[in-house]
Amino acid sequence: MRQFGVALLSACAFCAASHNSYPADCESPEGFAQVLRNSLSSAAAIYLPGSEEFEEVTTRWSEFSTPTVNLAVVPATENDVVETVRRANVCGLPILAFNGVHGSSTTLAQDGKTATIGGGTSSKTVTDTLWASGKQTVTGTCECVSYLGPALGGGHGWLQGHHGLVADQFVSLNIIFADGTLKTIDSSSDLWWAMKGAGHNFGIVTSVTAKVYDIEHRDWAIETLTFSGDKVEAVYEAANRYLSNLPAEITNWSWWLNEADVDPDRPIILFFIIQEGATIVDPAYVNPFRDIGPISSETKSGSYRDLATWTLIAVDSAPCQIAGRANTRFPVYVREYNVTAQREAYDIFAANVGGANSPFSGSTFLFEGYPQGGVQGIDSDSTAFAYRSDSLLIAVRLGYEPTGKELDDQAAQLGNQLRDIIHRGSGYKDLHVYVNYAYGNEKPEGWYGYERWRQARLKELKHKYDPQGHFNFYAPIE
Template identity: 55%
Template sequence: MRQFKLEVAALLAAWASAAACLDVPQSSQGTCPNNVNAKQLGNKLSNTAEIYFPGSAGFAAAIARWSALDPPVASIVVVPGTENDVVETVKFANQKCLPFLATNGAHGSITTLGKMTHGVEIYLTQLDCVEIASNGQTAKIGGGILAKNLTDVLWAQGKQAVTGTCECVGYLGPGLGGGHGWLQGHYGLVSDQYVSMNVVLADGTLTTIDENSDLWWAMRGAGHNFGIVTSVTSKIYDLVPNYAIETLIFSGDNVEAVYEIANDNWLTNGTMPVDLNNWSYWYFDPTSDPDKPVIAFYIIQEGVNIVDPVYTEPFYNIGPISSQAQSGTYLDLAAWTGISLADPPCQKTGEANPRFPIYLKSYNATAQRQVYDIFSSLVTNSSGPFGSALFMFEGYSQQGVKAFPDNATAFAYRSDNLLVAPLLTYKLDGPELDAYVAQVGNQIRQILYEGSGDSSLHAYVNYAYGDETPLVWYGSEEWRQDRLQTLKKKYDPNARFSYYAPVA
């Protein structure tokens, strides 16, 4: 403990020294940690760029993350005002042998981020432009925009894009790992929409790439490993405004029945109609059931005011505790499913939020029961730390995703139909609790994996816990791993991009 306190004191002293460097004259020989001279960097940035140091409100806001488990540690934060500011910051970091990490929505909870123990955070929030092309078919989108902001800007022009579903998540981050969204049944993944992108490479070069670049394949699925995307040109579409949802709350006693019907009702077989999505959550709600977690099952349909009974009647036959039918627009989807800006998943509370994702082709009712019982024992323990935990089951229409060949991008799991992940929210309380959570989360995932019949574990890199391997994140086929390694050696031989689910 004494050594830990000494290390903290030394770190705080280094931060204080760094803060002082911001004000020294250009000619001063003042020394910052690792020879950081913020004045030297500031002189190369645009007049809209900002630099934050520890102790400032700007720094605290920039480094705040949704999950406080193994976060990256920054010595300074640079907020670029232009794409060239990213170039200059990466070059500066390279010159000073400083690690760097680009951030935006800060919802990636992967523990590999904790390997960054100092360095430069490049906070992209100012790069939030949206420029719709004159033909109305594409838009240039800044690398720092959030999903909600992009949706609102496009909505005002009668347009929409495939984005992630949660309003506070960045647009580009999910896309670099593939990117699931409400519209993927029509058009494919977020990354399938990209036409070109401006990328700052590991050496600080700003380049524009498209389908003619060998890097294009890797950026759409494993992009965190190869560059910082400062802007992207993406396909956009005419919007369909009206949506309907049916929310059914079931007792946990009905786990097998609910998911057997989901399998039999065209919801999990990869040919679910393109206008349909289904989600479900497990969570503890004592107002509905004081003894165990409930199942909240959502059926969402596009272009209607009432969900077609052909999809809902089999579930009503089970006998839900309660139900609610709502109609509205695309803008209502996040609030209906509890992931709007106002909802808990968009709050940065200082808690740990690890997930243990797995892709499935269909539900195994026996496995669902087993993991439900484990989850129930966690969240209904009155003295336990997991009262806010959530189990997520995301069932999107897959037809647009499967329309692309399996080898089209570095995203490897187009043949899977369901994205499943326990979210074990808890307050940090030392390494023993962290280890316990990792053990339970992986136990749950292993049960689902064994029940899937798959020969290899498939995990969504954007939800990854961090103890998975590149074969799990990016596909176990030898050709996939070889291609990623070859591109890594070419574009990032010194592994400057090595903190988010590294390919090696």
């Protein structure tokens, strides 16, 4: 099965190779591809620019600040990744590992306590395969993303109130380092700490063995309440009062987004209260919000596998579609809602995004409130993920058809402005950022924590395991 891809980057990568005494095969993508084919398994694929397959495997969810790819490799085995990295090193070619909806099947270990998951396996595949065996584990909430991508940055999920972050489930990792060596690491490795929160920086993870659990509750319920924008203060005051310090069974999300059939001019508030182990959400959580006066309220029941559809992040939902749009996100962690900041942010968001004529009309503002017991029950110093004490993850996503630098700059200005409003309202001096949503301008301290010992430890490990900075493309440590 195709697990993930490896892209050879930079418009002038092969130009540079031809001028630095590299082998002749390094002088063009075609020459490199021919040599590489002889080293890979028969099931691996290599695609050059100009082919439909190349376009398919290199098209990104967000067409913002995209890398230039000269060659795409879709490996079929771990050794295919090893050979690709080794030969790219010989030619001095930069590489970028990526994963998405392709992946090897999740295999349940004989003890029923762990599963081995291929590097590009989607979260939906993990959930569905484990569910069929009466098991489950913490995955990212969005069905269409890979299991491992969010995990390397910590990884939030519906079950984190019980078990912690996605990264907290790691038992061992198969990782290919910059020199092309493949090793299995576990808690005995000094790198283990860094892989749980800053793992994108150290190599290509081809598979992970993770903890799995018996399904405790097959029933799940959701109450979806739709509010008009004039209810911002009332909704988030109630959220602070009734939905803080959530038990493991309760999750609260909300979206600000345009829904022309409900309000043609301003974004609405979609407010979700989700309960595990129930067919109807407990009225103690729901009634305070019904009393505010929603436009509508809808109750649904089903299983864990329905959550992504209910919350608009299933594989066929709009946010999961790859349609050549730019998608920029501006995340910030907070401990509770500042109602004044919520109102200010809503008004500016509505002024710039509301209505069909805005280039950002397809944008969203997402507020994720997860149960924190399982996350905060793990020592914060034990992983590179630094923000276990934060209760809420907030992120504006500006989606638009890319037309050039002017619109990109406009999106950056608006996104940073909205995030700054929420940050100022948080009372935090420093900006706390979920690295998996990062825009890119937040700096390593924002992604990995402001404590000097954290930054020093990450840099020391980076110099040991990737001294040449081969894996510096995503949220680099320095």
